[in-house]
Amino acid sequence: MNKSLPVLIVGAGPVGLSLATALARQGTAVQLFEAQPELPDEIRASTFHPATLEMLAEWGVVEPILANGQRVDRLLYWERQTRALIAAFDYQLIADDTPYPFRLQCPQHIATRVLKPLLEQSPCADVYMGHRYLGHTDFGTHVEAQFETAVGTQTVRGSYLCGADGARSSVRKQLQLGFEGMTYADRFLLVGTDLDLRPYFPHIGPVNYIFDPAEWVVVLHLPDLVRLVFRMRPDEDEREALAETAVRPRLAHFIGEKTNCRIHMTSVYSVHQRVADTFRVGRTVLLGDAAHINSPAGGMGMNSGIHDAHNLADKLSRVLNGEPETLLDQYSTERRAAARELIQAESHKNYQDWTAVDDTYRHQRNEQLRITAADPAQARAYLLRASMLAKRI
Numbered sequence: 001m002n003k004s005l006p007v008l009i010v011g012a013g014p015v016g017l018s019l020a021t022a023l024a025r026q027g028t029a030v031q032l033f034e035a036q037p038e039l040p041d042e043i044r045a046s047t048f049h050p051a052t053l054e055m056l057a058e059w060g061v062v063e064p065i066l067a068n069g070q071r072v073d074r075l076l077y078w079e080r081q082t083r084a085l086i087a088a089f090d091y092q093l094i095a096d097d098t099p100y101p102f103r104l105q106c107p108q109h110i111a112t113r114v115l116k117p118l119l120e121q122s123p124c125a126d127v128y129m130g131h132r133y134l135g136h137t138d139f140g141t142h143v144e145a146q147f148e149t150a151v152g153t154q155t156v157r158g159s160y161l162c163g164a165d166g167a168r169s170s171v172r173k174q175l176q177l178g179f180e181g182m183t184y185a186d187r188f189l190l191v192g193t194d195l196d197l198r199p200y201f202p203h204i205g206p207v208n209y210i211f212d213p214a215e216w217v218v219v220l221h222l223p224d225l226v227r228l229v230f231r232m233r234p235d236e237d238e239r240e241a242l243a244e245t246a247v248r249p250r251l252a253h254f255i256g257e258k259t260n261c262r263i264h265m266t267s268v269y270s271v272h273q274r275v276a277d278t279f280r281v282g283r284t285v286l287l288g289d290a291a292h293i294n295s296p297a298g299g300m301g302m303n304s305g306i307h308d309a310h311n312l313a314d315k316l317s318r319v320l321n322g323e324p325e326t327l328l329d330q331y332s333t334e335r336r337a338a339a340r341e342l343i344q345a346e347s348h349k350n351y352q353d354w355t356a357v358d359d360t361y362r363h364q365r366n367e368q369l370r371i372t373a374a375d376p377a378q379a380r381a382y383l384l385r386a387s388m389l390a391k392r393i
């Protein structure tokens, strides 16, 4: 065991930053390497569930994240064609279960910009931007990794190497691990706008799932943007769908009239459910999107990656303090099971509900949501699941 070497973390996304924060807080030396010169600013995840807020609190960083987000006290489900509210779930029902009985909408590019400077204040952490991981060797007692930098290739020694380098992870590829799973036929069209939906959906809330057999819509109100996610038909051309000439008619079709709202951004993304064969090989560990990706239905992708970081930080620091390395296998088993049996199962069920076309299924889905929301005990159980609090791993 070489305790003097730092843990090397590849990728300064929300998951790599979380792991580095958690380890540094426990006094473990970490070096975090990010390929880009600046933190990515793409519009991606924005939901922080209560279970994740509890972890951020444990690491002493929840308050600045809360200060940069919008609290969501209700989840709303709608029918698009009738614009009828099907069910509303009030987070006050879990006020005795968590200090954070709400969902926080804080875009991940803002959250990472909050976490990075806080991490850099720690004497245990060093962050290296513009360092692209190229490969590494596991010597059994330590690892050596190569990074491409502006001044040439650098070799760094560490105790362990943690790959938090996203869905296309080079660390996972270096380990030659499979990433089995499936890709949904539907792609998602994301539109960032200032469209005011209150005249069309009275009492619309910050988070709304709007069901429709042809084109479901998710409406999220972020601090500075209304984010609409539309189902794209499998036959739609991506470039055409992104053009303003297609986006404006789509918005008009959604609200039933033309709109002059601003369109801040558009993007299209494909949706996958995939899990790496294992999350640990020797002194290399995977976490976050590098280890598993899932449908964003329910907003659990980034959250489950942060939960990986929480689980791994505990076990890795125990291993560095002399406990058996099998703890890292336990991390792999536990978090792999969570990815498959909790996250993917739940997000797939959510996705089926969004996309349902069968009238009987849709009727039963709506009935079930109404019954669940109307009964406080059932609604609480529903919110605990949606908040990732029902089963903590």
Ligand SMILES: Cc1cc2nc3c(=O)[nH]c(=O)nc-3n(C[C@H](O)[C@H](O)[C@H](O)COP(=O)(O)OP(=O)(O)OC[C@H]3O[C@@H](n4cnc5c(N)ncnc54)[C@H](O)[C@@H]3O)c2cc1C
Pocket (backbone or CB within 6 Å): 010, 011, 012, 013, 014, 015, 016, 033, 034, 035, 036, 040, 043, 044, 045, 046, 047, 108, 131, 132, 133, 134, 164, 165, 166, 167, 169, 170, 190, 269, 287, 288, 289, 290, 296, 298, 299, 300, 301, 302, 303, 304, 305
């Ligand atoms: C449009 C969209 C919407 C989403 N919405 C949600 C949501 O509402 N809720 C939710 O929970 N999840 C959501 N997700 C998923 C979420 O964005 C991801 O799960 C999350 O970003 C995973 O974080 P990560 O840190 O593991 O990976 P990433 O955020 O991908 O970060 C990986 C980092 O590694 C860096 N990197 C990559 N290769 C290298 C290399 N070779 N060397 C060094 N650094 C490298 C990258 O530059 C990046 O900074 C969404 C995803 C998309 C695409």
